[in-house]
Amino acid sequence: MAYTIPDNTRIGHIHLKVANLERALGFYCDLLGFTLITTYGKDAAFISAGGYHHHIGLNTWYSKDAPPAPVRSAGLFHTAILYPTRRDLSVAFRRLVEAKYAITGASDHGVSEAIYLNDPDQNGVELYWDRPRQAWPQKPDGSLEMYTRPLDLEALLRESL
Template identity: 50%
Template structure:
């Protein structure tokens, strides 16, 4: 049985030896220049819970600060450390590495709440997109890590091509419509 909570797509090319379909991305661990600054953003603005926080923890041949955050009681969805990055600058453009982290909200109203929180905190929203499969708000965290805050439409509403493959789009998200969304959706 397909787990429709994550969506269902017909791949354009199936892997010859496919991974277990139950695999999920459990957490993302990012380097930060300043634990307090990143804590203020992810906890005070976005509303994540602090699961663990420690200072001067040994790791990777040095010591640094760590912060583990969760939404809803998972051991951690986001981890941060300063082991190799304390007081460092953001990753420059033009290098390989992580493009962005997507945080999926279970409801459209939840995404709208996130947009309101960001606006109230004066956080610039870089891009507002409607991808057909999902609505997305793109921004950067205090360390310059790019985030996508998203809400997935029900799978039955995803646009498909003639062969049944997902046909994502790159339209603009109507922020005013999102902000007026019904809290129960």
């Protein structure tokens, strides 16, 4: 029988190469709201939500002042940040709107709703929330019916009023 990873396995953190640490901290901490946990010299920082040791590591070890990676190359497509509720996603989206920060997309995937954007180094970022499992759409055979449909951004914004 093929090995199956344990059900409760989670992806614990990501570590991103950035060109400018202060600029990256401005995006992830000041705009998205992560908390700076510690720095590692002048070239790396570790940030989190809720006091975890780190959800995101940022460093300039190989990338200081470098241009973004080419779009048409292998590598990270996006980092996905899961919010606990739709209202939490709405608050994050409202912050982007108020900061006039460009989004690259917004989708309803049936199982989740997502906002897409790029960080200052052009790393893709997905901000999303999952619908409750019992609300996930299913095909007649019981498998998931995931899709990509336009997200009603006005309705999402109303969640945070």
